[in-house]
Amino acid sequence: MTPPPTLGAQLLNGLAAGLLLISFAMLSQRRTRRLIGLFAWQGAILCASTGLVAYTAGLRHLWFSAALTLLLKVLVLPWILLGLVRRLEAQWDTEPLINIPTTMLLGVGLVIFAFGLAQPISVLATTITRNTLGIALAVIFLAFLMMITRRKAVTQVIGFLAMENGLFFAATSATYGMPMVVELGIALDVLVGVLILGIFFFQIREQFESLDLHHLETLKED
């Protein structure tokens, strides 16, 4: 018999559920600005859950990564993305490749798959957060699905960042976070990546007068 979960663990499960819910909301959201808002919320929940783990486990370096999450994923990245959307006037996403209800059903399937995959592993985890590994994997898969089904460059990037959020959540939930050096390196890579993409959006727009990626389908084997 496993002991009844503590308050901290219950709170954490609640936050994890919130994270999953937001992933589904992102999957169904077609307005780019709202999508960025949802991404910021996802970051906020991530920050709260990291803080909670840091508090219950008494780990100092996790406070740092919570602060890093707050700074990078709740403030800086959404701000950069909103600025980009405003300057590029890309408020609306086009019709996704698969319609939204089908996407949601696919998403549910992926969540079940993720839980199945994570089940044998979470049994081995000793952290208070072990139940959440399945959710982390589900968030990663859902973000992946979003990248596949959307056509706009900005939306694909938000999907990419949401996937990174899922990875980060996996790291805290399975192992109490990676060592600081690695986390800093990852944060730096993400930030630089988004900056490069910012430059990139302008180049794409300059060439194609649109951010719709169906223009980018000419390189094929002929």
Added chain:
Amino acid sequence: MELLLVLGIPLLGALLLALVGHRRQAPEVNVLMSLSTLVAAAFLVVRVIRHGPMLVWQEQFFIDPFNVFLVALTALVGLTTALFSRPYMRIEEHKGRLTPRRLRLYHSMYQLFMAAMLLALLTNNMGLLWVAMEAATLSTVLLVSLYRTRASLEAAWKYFILCGVGIAQALFGTILLYFAAEGLLGTEGMAALLWTHLNSIKGQLEPRVIGLAFVFLLVGYGTKVGLAPLHNWLPDAHAEGPTPVSAVLSGLLLNVALYAVIRCKVLVEGSIHLVPGRMLMIFGLLSALLAAFFLWRQKDIKRLFAYSSIEHMGIITFAFGMGGPVANFAALLHMTVHSLTKSAIFFAAGHASQTAGTQRMDGIRGLVGLSPTIGWGLMLGTLAILGIPPFGVFASEFLILTTAMRDHPWATPVLLTALAVAFAAIFGRVQPMVFGETHGRPLPHSPALLPVFAHLVMVLILGLYMPPALAEWYRLAARLIG
């Protein structure tokens, strides 16, 4: 100390060239920086040969014969590519395809890319390895789109998204690896991420977790190796980027990514013995076969050789998958000769398309008549990569084939088919490009063909007579991989 230099010089070069990369002398600065990196790498090699493997800076860096050999190769091809890019980029500027500002970006990113690859090779920390691989991707994204044409933007976008997704899988794999080891090594410091520590306890790792971790790591880093079915980014990025970038992507980045896969394989084999090797063999064979058939459909010279890179990476992956001292030896040798030959071919192909004014193969004709050095460079390079006897590629492919016949006979027909199909496809296309009537124009700056022939001579020497010291070194590295 040597280590600091090997990593510090390219970083310094990136900073310096970010400031002066648009000046006329920038290509020379680039060459000088690459030369200093090579010298520093040579000292590092000497030190490792004399004193054996070393662990430095709180065990964050680990240098053994396996990675020091790749460091030397990376620094060498880095230098020759810098030498080649000096006239090549001047011609591109002369043609008006590039502005001084973009050249500054190019030079700076070139050095940064070198630094990232060397860091990936030298680090002992699986997390830092991931960070360095991602940095190597990011620094080349803007290089692929350097010409800002529609096709190059598309290629760069594909490269970024596919490799980004791939590398995210690798991060998840790294997290799982850390998770599996943390219970045994503790969370104090970073022991659970250090390869040497992981290697010492690899037999006790939980097989289920580690198996899943390896799947994610293989898919993740395998995307960057260009293994099928995640190879789509590779031909586009090679064809649309500037030629020096194609040469370093093909000759170096693929090697470094494969190095990451092999490091992971060594760890994973501790608890699940045969599975990782089998997975590598299957992915390797699939890539080699698929790429060989795709070769037939190519019309662009750089795409053709990009597919040939996928084929060869497939063969190398297959050889590492077989494992054992002979196969590993052959795989390491093939890594060396492939990277030397393929970069030489890209150098020659780059100049060939400059003289013809197009990368389309039916537009390139009669290179020998126009410039015998370019023509013969391309022809000899092609013969070398196809595995014609005196060259080193023949030796390594022969070793791989005979080992496959002995240990895994079922794989031999597949390998032979891939090699034969690739031979017919490539040779049939290169032959009319080299011989026949010409209508190209001479280049405004004299082309740099010294790197082409230097590489080919090295490949020839490796094929005819391998210096005993080098053979011993390969053997040592092959034994380390197990």
